[in-house]
Amino acid sequence: MPDASRRNESSRQAILAAAFELVGEVGYAKLSIEGIAARAGVGKQTIYRWWPSKGAVLLDAFLMLSEGDGGGLPDTGDLEADLKTVLRATVKELTDERFDLTMRALSSEIMHDPELARMYAERLDEPVRELKKQRLRKAVEAGQLSDVDLDVAVDVIWGPVTVRWMQRGPLTVEFADQVVETALSGLRP
């Protein structure tokens, strides 16, 4: 890597780390490009060169945190066990204060900012949804899942956790397990 790229990469990492720390300290409303620049030790023009808004910086900070997660869903052959593993991990993430604060700030901003919503969908939501559908498709092929619309299946399995998190209801691993069991077996006796 040439020196300039290395410098850019180290500035990028400093900016994302600063954005992440600051949103935890001051909240999203008081987060500013100026504040991030000061904390990261860069000029604010450096930030504006790479990101159009503080929401976009935060989205990248969040993606940096989630890197490592990109390898697909677990596949032990036991769909119920695998879904419980995944949903429990999601519950743990969403109850981790760093994730919680960043996700709340992003989710809120996305409601107002269609450009950020588009970036979020393209870079986070759609790739993750594709991984979920891949795992479910294998379960359909293995005869463990009926041949339903996979987007409906994804929303029925993952939607309840998202909604409970948004409404600040009790978010526990027991809830994750109950959702998986209910989604697979249905509510009928």
Add this chain to the structure above:
Amino acid sequence: MPDASRRNESSRQAILAAAFELVGEVGYAKLSIEGIAARAGVGKQTIYRWWPSKGAVLLDAFLMLSEGDGGGLPDTGDLEADLKTVLRATVKELTDERFDLTMRALSSEIMHDPELARMYAERLDEPVRELKKQRLRKAVEAGQLSDVDLDVAVDVIWGPVTVRWMQRGPLTVEFADQVVETALSGLRP
């Protein structure tokens, strides 16, 4: 009703109607107490006397719109048909631009404002959840639903529609029907 109460009630209605119109015209970010007061023809102190924030005004405007809905969920004895009726109505509401804009603004604000989140939960979310659980409890008694945690059941049935709306995915009556069928019968073959 004495004159003063009548005047108060007519001011209240004018303020809520103005908040509703304005959020549609200028968006939540540019909505202001001053703007609402000017549109409603009242002083801004009148608004501050009754509401702590523009989010609180909007919550009441939304509750005014939803009045008339308070009578419980349909109960024809056919749970699947009744849930489809309710979820289709929710889809229609969420795809109505007036509801959509107000709900997005409120949902976003609730992420930041714990006081508004508390008001929202107490005045809208919890009473509506209670009505849903009442209907499900009757289905359990009628042997149409297994004896699950009703809060889990509510989240599995209603969560997918909320999440799809938030993520701006395709929100159709067909989706509502598929969610009800999947939640009741489960994803297993």
